[in-house]
Amino acid sequence: MQISGKSNFFLELDWLLILIYLALVTIGWFTIYATTFSSEQVALINLTTYHGKQLLWILFSFLLIILLFSIEAAFYERFSSILYIISLGLLIGLFAFGKTINGQTAWYSFGGFSLQPSEFVKVTTALAVAKIMGDNLFDIKKTSDLRNVLLVLAIPFVLILIQPDFGSAIIYFSFIFVLLRMGLSIRLFLSLLVMTLLFISTIKFGVGATLLVSLLLLGIFFYYAYKRQRMFFRKYWPFAIGSVLFILFLVFSSNLVYKKALKPHHQDRLSLWLRMEKDPNKIRSLKRSFGFNNDQSIKTIASGGFFGKGFLDGDRTNGKFVPEQHTDYIFSTIGEEFGFLGSSIVVILFVLLILRILQKAESQRSKFSRVYGYGVASVFFVHFAINIGMVLDLLPTVGIPLPFFSYGGSSLWGFTILLFIFIKLDANKANEF
């Protein structure tokens, strides 16, 4: 079955994804308009304002979409390695030609405009990962294959980390979901999760309580394992002893790390995040220093109430109370001006976006498209979870943008390309066997 012709292509497009994209971009632009709004400015398209520029970037991204659609789908698979290498070149080139803004050498500057290559490396990395794992001979259990994937992820991660841009680098951890989906043993992921939980719990609830609860849970697990299989201990005694030692080691070392290895200001961050600080004066002073952004952010969101204060009527947004409100903290504007209703809708739109990508990824016949789809969903998820988690003061401050909302051409284009390559691949799936 060979499908050709324009009308058929449009029928094959996933319009739901496109609609979600348009909705997010539109709400995103209005929100940027609100953050930069002040009564003196009236011109809508004014290239000296953030909203003026962002409008231009949005129009450009529509052109990009047309360009992406007009390229043959096979191109992305075939040229993924080259695109990946070019993008790495751009990252390396930053050290020679990059422009330093806020201490980060992350931009190329042309006249008045700057471009942030790390926003595009996400796309090429996702393509490169899909290329490697999409190979029918790829077997994740083979050490050499796994090593190749990890290398592809590690190179941009390190290059971005030394810019230094911790937020953009952390994104590369999102590919763990791709690896898991493609057969990586879940044990590694689970033990990482357990380690994190034990670390947090030890700091928050203390050594005694954590040991008690975790060993109790382990005991319950052993009891049921023994009930089901009488031979359990005879067979798995190294595992049983090992897990007890593992917990003991982790809890005591976490405690030691927190008390001895961490500097006071790191301890302060952790204790503020985990709501451990009880002294109101200390809390106040912490909230004035590094907790400032998050504190202002939740106050702004909380002040919105159910319906919000209305578009452009957010007094805290007007007063520029939240730093970086047009970029990383843009969600607080939605919270203030559109209230619980508006911000919940945005959260739901993101959840729909990710779930739809995952659903579509599962239905891909080409393994390349499928892996790429997982990559796209993972990247969106990590941006969504970390950014909104931070703005809602559930996570410590990590500077990463909210896709389609945060001001910035590079980020908008990066996410647009990421998403629309997938839409193109998806629309083309009928052509693949």
Place this chain on the structure above:
Amino acid sequence: MILILLTIFSGLLFISRLFYLQIVDDSFRRNPLNNAAITAKYDYPKRGYIYDRNGKLLVANQTSYDVMVVPKEVEISDTLEFCDILSIDKAYFIKQIKKATHYSPRLASIFLEQLSKSDYAVLQEKMFRYKGFYIQKRMLRNYPYNSAANVLGYISQVNEERAKNSSYYQQGELIGTQGVEKQYENVLRGVKGVKYYKRNIHNKIIGSYKNGQHDTLAVVGKDIQLTIDIELQQYGEWLLENKRGGIVALEPATGEILALITAPNYNPNLMVGRDRSKNFNQLYYDKINKPLFDRSLQAQYSPGSTFKMVNALVALQEGVITTQTSTRCFGGYKYGRASSAFMGCHCHSGGRPMQLTEAIYKSCNSYFANAYKKTIENYATTEEGMDQWSNRVKKFGLGNYLGYDLPVGQKGLIPDATYYNRYYPKGRWRVSYTISNAIGQGEVLTTPIQLANMTGAVANRGFYYTPHIVKEIDNIPINNPKFVTKNNTEIDPKYFEFVVDGMQKVFEQKGGTAYYSQIKDLEVCGKTGTVENFIRVNGEKIALSDHSIFIAFAPKTNPKIAIAVFVENGGYGSVVAAPIASLMIEKYINKSIQNTWREQNVHDKNLYELEYNKQLELLQIKDDTSM
């Protein structure tokens, strides 16, 4: 799979967090000011003036000028000249700038409080040279009469603690903290106007908030007319100079307080101005003289013999004595079998039968001990009798807060059966244990204002209006039901005449305890009281000179003034308290004093030299030896 779960989990987590922040926790939305983006500018109305009953201005406002500083904007070329104008030194300048910067570099702090008018005039012209400084107008109180500080009270700045717990006051605003200023704060202050503005994170105003729909206009404070007669008040203060004690004078027919004097007192103007806090501390920490302690309202003393009238009236009403009942007194009253159960008496009647009127003006202890005992024994049990007596006495406004409109006071004490049961459990006490109550010693305690009110009730022959200090608010007479409703003592008016006759004879009969305090052409009725008192030094009880008490009203018919005078360690009631009461009455009714020699004599009596300094020495000597 994991990613699907995590995505849904994150979505739900975020929505519930939003739900909590935006709907459950309303601390950011309750008041526009909880939002740092909104700032309020207040417009403070004129605080109400306070006048005396004759329309004399007691409390007015004066304008004062504070120099404010915004540290970040400070640009000064000639600091020396600036310091010169303000008559401060460079060290002060640096200290204040540092302090202000510490508070906030962007917000205004007070640099120099309360400029003098002349400094203000000079500074005003040169102000344009000193960037970052500006002058702020402020209202202060002003007391044209250096008098009645305990009545008028004062205003002070709202502290952080209070501001936090108040929905109206901001830190640093002015609030009445004592006296009428406190009690009538809401009337005097008016309501401040408020305008809300939006501001940015640098505190710059960026426009009005919601087009001013929450803004309000200021309401001017109301003027108050007091019941005080400032001349009588000043006169009383003058008489009590160099003494400790209190005087309360009121108009029996209305309950209006004519004078409320405590000594030692202080000049109300000390509580205004740059040295306010220094002065306040000095007064506050004077634990020997306690000038901030209002003795007329807060000091609880035994009423002494002035209490005898109440006992007589209660006994008459109970029917245990009649106006014709006579008692013989042989120099005292024997209330028990033991030889120590004997209460001495100084009536010198020599066992001649004595009726009520005579018993009053001679202040015979035996007569009243008998009447008191009979009152209580009139009931089946002592407890019942005690409670009945207690209730009747309380009807005179004793033993509890009177309910006047001033913020301080004491209950006093009129014991009842429960009270004695606490000390002698299961009712193991008898009338004889409480016999001292008959002559106003024992457990009974009263404050001077309670005594004055009791006197007023006698003067009215059976009722009183709750004493109050405010006559009119904004030229409208007060109509608080508490102050315009009669309180009845539930004693038949016919009994009062005999008591009043006795009180008149206190002045007019030779041998009456206030015979030498008579006023020509004025029928004054009164009663002396003398109260023993002791101090304990290292567990040793040392008797001090008696407290001197006097109550009186005049004229006998249609009384215009009822008064209670209390002078600590003044000796017999007839020595200091009686002449003071008499002078006050003469001053109020006749407006002038005939015998100026007498008033000079009373004024010159210095109890510090005669009594208080000796007590202090006694305490100090004892302290020294014990060390």
